[in-house]
Amino acid sequence: MSDTAKHGMAAPGISRSKAEAVNAAETRELYKKREPIYPKLAHGKFRFAKWLIMGLTLGVYYLIPFLRWDRGPDAPDQAVLVDFAHGRFYFFFIEIWPQEIYYITGLLIMAALGLFLASALFGRVWCGYACPQTVWTDLFIMVERLFEGDRNARIKLDRSPWSINKAWRKTGKHAVWLVIAFATGGAWILYFHDAWDTLANFFAGTAAPSSYVFAGVLTFTTYTLAGTMREQVCTYMCPWPRIQAAMTDREAVNVTYRIDRGEPRGAHKKGDSWDDRGDCIDCKQCVAVCPMGIDIRDGAQLECIQCALCIDACDDIMDKVGRPTGLITYETDDNVDRFVAGEAPRYRFIRPRTLVYAVSLAIVTALMLGALITRTELELNSQRDRNPNFVRLSDGSVRNGYTVNVINKANSARVMRLEVEGDAAINARILGVSDDQPDQIRIGADRSQRYVVYLTLPADAIDGPSEDIRFRVSDIATGETATTPSVLITGAP
Amino acid sequence: MSEHDKKRETDAHTGTETTGHEWDGIKELDTPLPRWWLYIFYACCAWAVVYWIFMPAWPALPGLAGETDHTRGLRNHSERANVAMALDALDAQRADGFAALAGSSITEIENDPELLGFVLAAGEAVYGDNCATCHGVGAQGFVGYPNLNDDVWLWGGSYDDIRTTLTVGIRSEHPDTRFSQMPAYGRDQLLSRAEIGDVTDYVLSLSGTSADVGAIQRGATVFEVQCASCHMADGTGDRAQGAPNLTDRDWLYGGSREQVMATIHRGPYGVMPAWESRLDEATIDALAAYVFLLGGGEDATAGPTGQ
Ligand code: SF4
Ligand code: SF4
Numbered sequence: 001m002s003d004t005a006k007h008g009m010a011a012p013g014i015s016r017s018k019a020e021a022v023n024a025a026e027t028r029e030l031y032k033k034r035e036p037i038y039p040k041l042a043h044g045k046f047r048f049a050k051w052l053i054m055g056l057t058l059g060v061y062y063l064i065p066f067l068r069w070d071r072g073p074d075a076p077d078q079a080v081l082v083d084f085a086h087g088r089f090y091f092f093f094i095e096i097w098p099q100e101i102y103y104i105t106g107l108l109i110m111a112a113l114g115l116f117l118a119s120a121l122f123g124r125v126w127c128g129y130a131c132p133q134t135v136w137t138d139l140f141i142m143v144e145r146l147f148e149g150d151r152n153a154r155i156k157l158d159r160s161p162w163s164i165n166k167a168w169r170k171t172g173k174h175a176v177w178l179v180i181a182f183a184t185g186g187a188w189i190l191y192f193h194d195a196w197d198t199l200a201n202f203f204a205g206t207a208a209p210s211s212y213v214f215a216g217v218l219t220f221t222t223y224t225l226a227g228t229m230r231e232q233v234c235t236y237m238c239p240w241p242r243i244q245a246a247m248t249d250r251e252a253v254n255v256t257y258r259i260d261r262g263e264p265r266g267a268h269k270k271g272d273s274w275d276d277r278g279d280c281i282d283c284k285q286c287v288a289v290c291p292m293g294i295d296i297r298d299g300a301q302l303e304c305i306q307c308a309l310c311i312d313a314c315d316d317i318m319d320k321v322g323r324p325t326g327l328i329t330y331e332t333d334d335n336v337d338r339f340v341a342g343e344a345p346r347y348r349f350i351r352p353r354t355l356v357y358a359v360s361l362a363i364v365t366a367l368m369l370g371a372l373i374t375r376t377e378l379e380l381n382s383q384r385d386r387n388p389n390f391v392r393l394s395d396g397s398v399r400n401g402y403t404v405n406v407i408n409k410a411n412s413a414r415v416m417r418l419e420v421e422g423d424a425a426i427n428a429r430i431l432g433v434s435d436d437q438p439d440q441i442r443i444g445a446d447r448s449q450r451y452v453v454y455l456t457l458p459a460d461a462i463d464g465p466s467e468d469i470r471f472r473v474s475d476i477a478t479g480e481t482a483t484t485p486s487v488l489i490t491g492a493p
Numbered sequence: 494m495s496e497h498d499k500k501r502e503t504d505a506h507t508g509t510e511t512t513g514h515e516w517d518g519i520k521e522l523d524t525p526l527p528r529w530w531l532y533i534f535y536a537c538c539a540w541a542v543v544y545w546i547f548m549p550a551w552p553a554l555p556g557l558a559g560e561t562d563h564t565r566g567l568r569n570h571s572e573r574a575n576v577a578m579a580l581d582a583l584d585a586q587r588a589d590g591f592a593a594l595a596g597s598s599i600t601e602i603e604n605d606p607e608l609l610g611f612v613l614a615a616g617e618a619v620y621g622d623n624c625a626t627c628h629g630v631g632a633q634g635f636v637g638y639p640n641l642n643d644d645v646w647l648w649g650g651s652y653d654d655i656r657t658t659l660t661v662g663i664r665s666e667h668p669d670t671r672f673s674q675m676p677a678y679g680r681d682q683l684l685s686r687a688e689i690g691d692v693t694d695y696v697l698s699l700s701g702t703s704a705d706v707g708a709i710q711r712g713a714t715v716f717e718v719q720c721a722s723c724h725m726a727d728g729t730g731d732r733a734q735g736a737p738n739l740t741d742r743d744w745l746y747g748g749s750r751e752q753v754m755a756t757i758h759r760g761p762y763g764v765m766p767a768w769e770s771r772l773d774e775a776t777i778d779a780l781a782a783y784v785f786l787l788g789g790g791e792d793a794t795a796g797p798t799g800q
Contacts, residue, residue, distance in 0.1 A: 387629070431603055
């Protein structure tokens with residue numbers, strides 16, 4: 001008996017699905033076999049937004065390694081480059097040294113706080129739209145649809161015995177998947193060496209072994225995670241759905257089934273009255289499109305990645321049966337309760353939770369920006385020898401040893417003057433400088449250099465246990481200066 | 494659901510079975526694992542077997558696995574061999590530095606930042622392993638063990654002098670060792686207690702730390718007869734004999750009156766091993782340069798007491 005025969009004539013264009021929420025709570029069993037999910041193509045504004053975001057994120061991922069950025073002759077010209085060999089990270093005009101890893105830490109903290117804030121406001125928007133797992137899975141499902149058709153065709157194909165038709169469709173799909181997976185893994189390695197060189201070397205077989213390993217591993221993970229694991233990744237591997245529960249609350253706007261409008265659900269024949277019944281016609285289109293294999297009408301669930309495709313599916317149906325759209329919609333739990341109680345909805349985007357996240361985010365962002373703006377290309381730090389604390393020479397004068405580290409972050413070599421400020425009687429000696437210009441040092445582009453410096457204070461100039469001094473390095477050409485304070489210990493009481 | 498499952502309680506809220514365990518009303522959910530997870534577990538078990546075959550894995554009875562007390566695996570993998578290889582690679586890497594060091598003068602070392610960095614790093618490591626026990630981690634020295642940072646040198650402070658001292662040692666078993674001996678004036682009763690006291694005051698007066706005019710005058714006579722042949726008439730010492738300069742403010746065995754007296758009484762006999770037998774020439778070069786560059790090194794042209 002067909003669905004139509006059972007339910008009578010619905011409004012024109014209404015499709016019904018025998019979709020089952022394969023991941024619904026009741027159908028689970030121990031060591032559950034994975035139930036295949038055949039997401040149906042949705043049409044609507046959220047699907048459109050997802051296509052756009054997919055194009056954008058994939059475009060960014062594949063094209064960024066090829067962007068160029070001029071940094072002068074001694075530095076790479078790739079706009080975004082993680083150069084492990086030389087310990088540098090380049091991001092457009094920013095260049096980060098290993099000891100500046102706090103920029104990355106700050107970036108990760110900002111990303112985390114941003115994620116918390118977005119979750120508190122709008123639930124799992126990250127999961128639904130921007131997460132690579134979602135984007136690549138979406139892309140792989142698109143390919144699947146291209147070869148095997150939409151939901152019903154795919155179910156039919158899977159149930160049919162092997163044939164030439166089935167074989168070429170399956171082979172074609174997996175082949176294209178593999179190509180995409182390889183392109184994904186291949187693009188990854190372009191971020192770690194010059195993109196064009198790597199591309200040429202890779203196919204000539206002369207790239208670094210690690211390039212092949214990473215390209216291979218990421219090809220494998222992309223293929224399995226986006227092609228064959230899909231919703232299993234979100235449900236079982238990813239920690240975020242668990243953390244998410246702590247980030248969101250009853251006032252967060254989530255993809256929600258308006259139980260107040262929908263129930264009691266039931267099939268609806270064209271022309272039937274809408275009185276004394278809900279708007280949900282139990283067509284299960286929301287289940288059919290769901291890539292996670294759940295039924296949004298069961299309420300908020302761990303599995304739901306908030307992709308909003310069920311909104312598109314249901315809006316379509318509501319239009320066709322002539323009811324207002326938004327039976328499934330972005331809504332808060334509290335508002336659904338208010339709707340049930342016949343009250344007007346209320347939105348509170350400024351809540352203690354969102355305030356804390358927003359303020360922390362603002363503070364971290366300000367700190368990072370501050371650090372970035374005040375970042376200099378010349379740095380100096382010094383360490384005084386502690387053992388021995390000071391050396392008394394035969395004529396009674398006192399000598400202290402220092403290791404002075406000069407860091408030149410500029411992309412050109414520089415000649416600098418290294419001096420000490422303090423008691424005029426101090427005699428400075430720098431190891432590793434030429435005798436003609438004993439205070440001049442030369443530091444290559446983008447390098448740091450350590451100098452051993454000995455400061456000697458004559459016996460008659462000693463008038464206390466220690467003297468404050470200051471090292472100063474200045475670029476002879478540009479006048480750029482950096483200083484760092486230290487002391488000279490005399491050993492006198 | 495199977496017969497077995499039906500007997501189990503299902504939690505109404507989550508729709509998940511419970512394990513049947515209960516603590517104060519809190520029940521444990523038996524949340525289903527996906528089956529692929531189980532397969533990964535099986536795959537790990539299989540991997541363990543593969544690992545046993547290829548890698549050292551099991552303890553073995555003596556004699557059954559050759560030299561070792563464990564199975565070697567098909568790869569015959571050995572961390573010991575890896576370490577040996579890594580050490581060889583390290584030596585190869587350092588070879589360039591040592592090659593550049595050999596034959597370089599100390600000025601050349603000092604003016605070449607690259608070589609200087611290598612020498613300081615290599616020298617520091619060798620120093621820490623061999624010298625720090627006596628001279629201190631920072632080469633600051635102790636009573637009887639010279640401070641190597643200052644500008645006081647018993648046997649000379651040029652790069653070559655330091656290299657020689659390191660090579661042959663002081664009062665060591667090396668045939669060419671640097672050798673000299675100060676008599677134990679008190680212990681061997683070469684001088685009376687009063688004479689030792691007088692000569693102590695004279696010696697201290699050389700660096701301006703005694704003002705006992707009578708004792709100084711008496712001590713000067715003793716000094717001229719007993720000490721001047723090695724420490725020179727003016728007390729500035731003689732590096733050829735390792736006789737220290739007594740006019741400076743540095744005292745190897747302490748500069749108080751009691752310490753100086755005790756030193757004259759017993760006649761010190763400090764020993765430094767000859768490193769020739771323990772370190773190769775390149776290493777001694779690096780060590781000598783390191784000690785030189787601790788700050789007290791002297792130009793080769795400086796005179797014997799060139800301070
Ligand atoms: S919620 Fe909408 S799409 Fe889902 S079954 Fe009801 S009417 Fe159909
Ligand atoms: S329930 Fe709706 S929003 Fe959630 S994953 Fe399924 S289709 Fe997406």
